[in-house]
Amino acid sequence: MRMIFGVVLLIGIALAGFAVHMTQNYVNQQKAALAAAQANNAPTVPTVGVFVANRKLSYGDELKLKDIVVAQWPQNALPKGVFQNVEELFPKDQPGKRYVMRATEKFEAILAVKITEPGKEVGLQSRLEDGQSAFTIKVDVSSGVSGFLRPGDRVDVYWTGKVQGKDNRDQRTVTRLIEDSVKIIAIDQSSNEEIQTSSIARTVTVAVTQLQGASLTQAQSTGRLNLSLVGQRDDSIAELIEVDQKQLLGIEEAQPVAQQEAEKVCTIRMRKGAETVNMPIPCAGG
Structure with a gap:
C-alpha cells in the first residue's frame, strides 16, 4: 500500500513540474513575441555623427585629435555649433591650436562656443x-x-x-x-x-x-x-x-511764492497852515 502511495506521489510531482515547465515556456514565448512586435513598430530616428569628448576637458586644456571621438546624435536634436568632420574642427587654412574655454564632460558634444578659434590663446x-x-x-x-x-x-x-x-x-x-x-x-x-x-x-x-x-x-x-x-x-x-x-x-522742493506787486500810490505835497502833508492823487496813466 505504501508503495502504491509513493508511486502516485511521484507521478503527481512529475505532472506538476511538467505543467510549470510548459507554463514558463508559454510566458517566455509571449514576452519574446511582444518585444519583437514593439521593435518592429518603434520609429527609426535618423542620426548623424558628431565629435564628442572622450575624456573630461577643463578650462585652458589644448584640444587635440586624440581627445575626441565620433558619436551618433539624433539629427533633429543637434546642438548649435557641433563639429561633424575634422576639417571643420581643425581647418587647414587656419593653422593653430584650439583651447577649451568651458569645461566639457566625457561624451559631451564639442561646441564652437566652448573652444577658441584656431590660433587664439584662451583669454580675453x-x-x-x-x-x-x-x-x-x-x-x-x-x-x-x-x-x-x-x-x-x-x-x-x-x-x-x-x-x-x-x-x-x-x-x-x-x-x-x-x-x-x-x-x-x-x-x-x-x-x-x-x-x-x-x-x-x-x-x-x-x-x-x-x-x-x-x-x-x-x-x-x-x-x-x-x-x-x-x-x-x-x-x-x-x-x-x-x-x-x-x-x-521723499523731500519735495518748496516752490517760490510769487510776490504780489505792491499797489502803486501817487501823492502830492500840500501845505496846510504850518504843516506839509502828502495828499494821494490818481497816478498818470493809471
Missing part, C-alpha cells in the same frame, strides 16, 4: 566680439556684489557723483544708471567661468564699445561706480534712472 581676446574692447572697473566688497560675480555674468553699472543744480551754483549728489547689461569677461586676472569659490575681486573687466569705454572712463574719474548683477532671463530694456537724496527721502 577670445571673448571679445567685433568692435568691442576690454574695460577694467575697480571694485570692492560693496561695489562688486560681494564676490559673487563670474566671467559670463551681465551687470548694470551705476555712477554716483555730484552734478550742478539748475542755477549752476548748487551741487547735488545723484546716482544714475549709465550702462546696462554689460558682459563680464574677467575677474581680476582670470577669465575662467568655471571658478567655484567666491572671493572679493579688486577689478572687473567688461566687454564694451569704444563709446561705452569713454563713458566709463569719465564716470570712473568723476565719481564712484557700483555694479548690479542682472538676472539670466532679464530681457527688459533699461530706461533713464536717476535718484538724488531728496528723491530718496
